[in-house]
Amino acid sequence: MLSQIGKMSRRAVMAAALAVPLAASPFALQANAETVMRVIPHADLKNLDPIWTTAYISRNHGYMIYDTLFAMDENFVPRPQMVDTWTTSDDGLVWTFVLRDGLKFHDGAPVTGEDVVASLTRWGARDGMGQQLFGVIDTLESPDAKTIVMTLTEPYGLVLESIGKISSNVPFIMPKRIAETDPFEQISEYVGSGPFVFQADEWVPGSKVVYTKFEDYIPRDEPVSAAAGGKIAKVDKVIWQYFPDATTAMNALMAGEVDFYEAPAPDLAPILASNPDITVEVNDPLGSIGFARFNHLLPPFDNADIRRAAIMAMKQEDYLAAGIGDPQFWKTCYSVFPCGTPLENDVGSEVMATGDTEKAKAALEAAGYDGTPVVIMQPTDIAVLSAFSLVTAEKLRDAGFTVQLEAMDWSTLTSRRALKDPVGEGGWNMFHTWWIGADVIDPMAIAFSGNPEKGWFGWAEDAELEEARAAFAKAGSLEEKQEIGRKVQERLWAIGASGELGQFFTPVAYRNNVKGLIKSPVMFFWNMSVE
């Protein structure tokens, strides 16, 4: 062989050398029948443990590779997913769940009750709803391989809503050996029983994540409905390719180099929509809710009347126009629960719907504002929140507040907002954020907490609010829940917990050959195909 090479001309050797890698190129592989869907996710997948972090991208990764006992359908009703049958004792204290037949992890091991117990326990140590559920759990056991028995100390109305919650942290089921990891440490093995298998060797943080179809996954028979129903992987491979630059992502979709763009900026949507090969639509029926959060511990916002005066100055249309732009992607909503969800109501919302500088001015004067400066943290690296901050600064100044805008990046803001110190020692008065609608559909959301010890940054305090939230956890019927929802909302507006800045929707964009998109507040990739 060596002697034969020796007789070849230099040009022939070079041609042969070039031919080998070219034969192995993607162009040469096009004849392969493997179906691949290339996706631009909304963020880079930095972390693979959806219990350790609440990042939405880690949650979406969780849905790719893990399964859940229950899952929320498009009407926000929890439906069985890994569970086949379940029963509740007459006194509501004993819940028995039986797993479906044939459930397997990606390593071939069967899913057992012990895996479920370990997974729920880890989740219950980190997730807010999980902590509340485990607060009333007496025992959680697995008497046999397919059965889980949960015994409560008192009746609890949100058992299925908790273990079937759709957004972070989702109670994903992992193998026992992995789920026994300390809840405050990351897992280091990524084995689930969901419809796709994570390819750890191909993961390049900041760039690429590869999932392949799990051939042994047995989907449910019911039609898909949000997170519930049969999860059928219709492509062999899903590649998440992260694009840090929105314009490049748009260009890649227009050039056909990717199939699906999860979260194009609203200002790019018209350009994408003008391309006949691309569909742009809103896929998340709930969207996101903008929040202006006050620090209830520090002056001037330690006074509820001053907080309410600030809320009166806020006009949702101005925020949404500045932060989102195109009106087709936003709507005003004065309910603290997202408009279009079962608990939506209008109790006490006049304060938010005012949007009147003169009334805000009068309310501020009546509240006895003494000119204490309001420090607003402005995250300049997140365009929507930066715009919200600017609008608030202007609105509050017009209403008579003294305002100090402090520019910083989001990372700095997240660490600073945890400080309860006075402003001069690193504290703050206001910041802006958004919650996805699915995270604030009921009073159990931490955003609605009235307990400063265990509540959200800003540390609102209201005993009546906490009573109502506790009652919600025990409520049975929808009517009862709606009644309590109204009470919670009444308290939230009465104490001026936060300003709510309206509901906005990030569209998705995809090539027309992509089919089977699921309407949901969370992006799922089962049921989707590339034709």
Add this chain to the structure above:
Amino acid sequence: MLYYIFKRVLMTIPVMVIVALFVFLMLRLSPGDPAAVIAGDYATAEDVARIREQLGLSEPIVVQFTKWLGQLAQGDLGTSIFSNKPVAELIAQRIEPTMLLALTTIIFSVLVAVPLGTLAAYRAGSWIDRVVMLFSVGGFSVPVFVLGYVLIYILSLNLKLLPVQGYRSPFTEGIGPFFAHITLPTLTLSVIFIALIARMTRASVIEVLEEDYVRTARAKGQSEFKVLMRHALRNAAVPIITVIGIGIALLIGGVVVTESVFNIPGLGRLVLDAVLARDYPIIQGLILFFSFIYIVLNLLIDLSYSLLDPRIRY
């Protein structure tokens, strides 16, 4: 010469230690907290504190620094707080695209810029000189991202000659896809380096062309080509090589915009992502790595002087 190299290599040790200390302190004293980023919106202050403790961030800075130095001494750059992957592995994943983009850019830039600069110097004051200098000023003035988008719009979206984005490894995916994907970012980055190197070449060659030995070479009847190549360019090479060396260092550490515009998973983007997330181990590891590269490049540049100019001896 060997003694000089040995001395320079030894000097890298204190430099690296100072860089390590500076970077460590700078990160710890600047605002931002990875624990808060990890904890997210749902967390209570206790959750954040617990995560800080797990990450070892609640220990005194001196203890953290000592631990990190201990790791470094064993050749361990640490583990990313977020991805839980070794920093060395993350750098290794990103080094190929960055190095090859730097290589193609610098080769293309030198091949275009040195002849252009030499020609401009030889025809100093002529229309050729003015055109080259106009290009040079333009190259400096146009922002990289604007040029990148324009090239994508023309060559990718309209003419469909090249892909919009991405990187393909020549080692695993073939030479064809590699060149198809690297061409646009190379062209984009090259413009500024062509401008820089061409200006430097022109200035250096003009200076040398006025030297006595060039006049002597001409008087001896040597052709203008030989005068330019053998006498002028060779003697003008030292500043040109310096600029090229600095260019390589800049290309390895600082092409975040180009990597973002063309979606190349290189080191520049790794730095940016790590800084925004406050992923301390990655930032520390990368800055040390870049410092090492800078030191090595500077040493190579210094050594090349003696090859190009026999009067320089170490």
